[in-house]
Amino acid sequence: ATPDAALFATAMIALLAVERALATPVRSWASFLWWLLAGVALGGAFVAKYTAVLLPMGLVIACLVHPALRRRYAEAGPWVAGAVALALFAPVVAWNLFNNWISFRFQLGHGFNAVSRGNPVSRELEMLGAQAGLASPILFGLLTIVVWVALRDGWRTRRTAQPTDLSARRFALAVVAVVPLGFFAISAWRRPVEANWPAMIYPAAMTLLATSPLPVVQGVWWRRGAWLAAALLAVVTVQAATPILPLAPRRDPIARAHGWRALADSVAAARRDPFLDGTVDRWVAADRYQDASELAFHLPDQPTVFSLNLGGRTNHYDVWPNAWQRVRPGDGLIVAFDADAKGDSLARVVGTWFKAMRPGALVPLRRNGGTVTTRRLWLYRIAQQVPRTSPTHPEIP
Structure with a gap:
């Protein structure tokens, strides 16, 4: 049992609001309202799980490196969103203040304290393999493609793009997806990374995949990926009810x-x-x-x-x-x-x-x-x- 379900729900609302805010003119009233909704949802994500901080971190990086997105710093919306999110998160900070910063210290140690198991290369490969298994191999490959294309196209058009252009918005989502993977790649250099830790890559990546115009993600490979994911989900569901896989009980997570x-x-x-x-x-x-x-x-x-x-x-x-x-x-x-x-x-x-x-x-x-x-x-x-x-x-x- 992990808080990732609550994290996913609030992160998806936040990303939807951010994308809508980026699609509206700078300093417009509609933009401000979408930023406000993003701040509320982000505050909920912060409360759900501390790794939610990677979402605004990715957005800040995207806005810093992309000239069109950088203009968003001239409007009040992003700053208000940040203030609202931090206000909703303030009780968590206060609780830590009065409890010797226990959960903050634990999370930092849990993610970065060195562990002797494996070596850096094997841990990096293990992390990538876990993500491919979590999303299913074909869908993970398609997610990788759409994120890469969004990064490439957004970077190529950064000098001519307007703040509301689709390429700029997709670039922002792609950076939001990449930052958690990079963060936990650094963590994997020191210790094994559990499969659900980098899960913040998926809300933005899935949004890009669902809206991608690329033929490769709308044709046969999309159908194959969806069927394979459905089949794997069905096997896991049946395995939860009654063992059908030849796994020793000690090696079966469901057991x-x-x-x-x-x-x-x-x-x-x-x-x-x-x-x-x-x-x-x-x-x-x-x-x-x-x-x-x-x-x-x-x-x-x-x-x-x-x-x-x-x-x-x-x-x-x-x-x-x-x-x-x-x-x-x-x-x-x-x-x-x-x-x-x-x-x-x-x-x-x-x-x-x-x-x-x-x-x-x-x-x-x-x-x-x-x-x-x-x-x-x-x-x-x-x-x-x-x-x-x-x-x-x-x-x-």
């Missing part, structure tokens, strides 16, 4: 959605375990935010479930009321850890905070009889010295 009810049933049973007799409150936790959220949903009474995050990166569970604030002396705790050496090691760390501990059920998460992954439950009784802040993320308020 990660399975097995959580079994884990919740095991946790519910552990909460009634006599080992926890004599404890005050019996809390539930997991070490991963994915596990914690699934347990919170699937447990019958939907209790508060903590994510300890001892073995992974920080996330929003760290700034919600958490175990360090809520577990008090005398309480009990059930935690789901990975069933491996690292998970057992983390479980023993938690055990030092309690009077007694013991391993609980070993729970395989399955899909159609195949094991996706396995969790081990650990039971802790009589809390004694639970830290008041996260041992691994003490900088979080």
